[in-house]
Structure formats: structure tokens, C-alpha cells
Amino acid sequence: SAVISQKPSRDICQRGTSLTIQCQVDSQVTMMFWYRQQPGQSLTLIATANQGSEATYESGFVIDKFPISRPNLTFSTLTVSNLSPEDSSIYLCSVEAAGLNTEAFFGQGTRLTVV
């Protein structure tokens, strides 16, 4: 299993500003995943972050809006830039136990409210 620490747990930000979310894992992992969970909605994958290379973004998500850093095998950050009220969501960091029975482990999430 993996223990994921994510911070901040919540924040209220002004529109036009940015928020950087940190994700720390207690073990080295190759891939880290960032999800968005809009209120009452499912989890949508934003991007996959591989250490030492640029993140891979899903359709509808772009690097300028969601820059990601992955400086080492236990840490990643997601920045949500130029905030608008539509960015109000829960953002979740995740890692996977790769193999035949894939299990995703999640941080507790960051609840972002944009005012």
C-alpha cells in the first residue's frame, strides 16, 4: 500500500490567482496521477506525471492551466493557474500499485473554492 500526504487540504482563492497543491508519497513510485472531482461528480484524470519527463495531459486539460512538477520519485505538485469559479473542485493525487490487480491509492484531496 501507499500513504499519500496532500496539502493544503482546502483553500479559498481569489479568481485570477493560482494554487499549488503538493503531494508526498511514502514510497518511490514511477507514475503519479492527478484527478479533479467536481462537486457531486466522478473523478476525472487531469494528467499523469512521470519523474524526469513532462506530464501527459488528458483531453480537455492543458499544461498552461495545470502545470505539474515531478522533481523526484516521491513528490509532485499540481498548480491550478488563473483561477475561475469553475475551477472550484476537489483535486486528488493518486498512485497505483501496478500489476495484474491495479489498485489506486489516493491522497485526502484538496478542496479548492474560487471566489
Add this chain to the structure above:
Amino acid sequence: QQQVKQSPQSLIVQKGGISIINCAYENTAFDYFPWYQQFPGKGPALLIAIRPDVSEKKEGRFTISFNKSAKQFSLHIMDSQPGDSATYFCAAIPVYSGGYQKVTFGTGTKLQVIP
């Protein structure tokens, strides 16, 4: 084709009753079907999972029923308890081909178990 449809969106069950959540998929490349449980302010956590080569898997009060021909699977929570009140997500993962797999999540079911 990558969607997983989940129903109902919300569910209220009396304590001691049976909670049933249903999911359906189209993509026959899906090969592993986990269920995640999410409490408020927490990230999702794996609850139980099944492969399509079995029709049922039971762990304590939680049972997955799987109908491969219909491409449907469901979660049954027997003797539901107030502590089961959470949001439940079904998920589907493609056939393992090495490395990391993309997890497709259902839309979620908010379960409330009332005393």
C-alpha cells in the same frame, strides 16, 4: 466507449437493509472492476474488486455480482450500517499489458444509511 455508467446517483437505506449499486460498461477491453468507497474529506479507498472470470465475490458484508454477457456489475451491501454512509464509485481497468493502467470511474453513488 470508455464510460462506466453507474446508478443510482443517490440512495437512502434503512439500517439493516441491503444497498445495491449498479454499473454497466461497453468496452470489452475492461478486465478488472474495483469498487471505491469515499468518505467526506477523504480520498477514495479500494473496497472490493472482481475479475470477469467469476460471477460473484464476497468480502464480509460486501458482495460484487458480475454479469459478463450483460456487461454489468453491482455492489451489494448487506446489513447496511450508518457507518457505510459514503460515496461509492465503481471503476473499470483494461486488460493488464504491463506498467500502469488507466482507471475509468463511474459517476458515483451517495449512500445514506439511516438508523
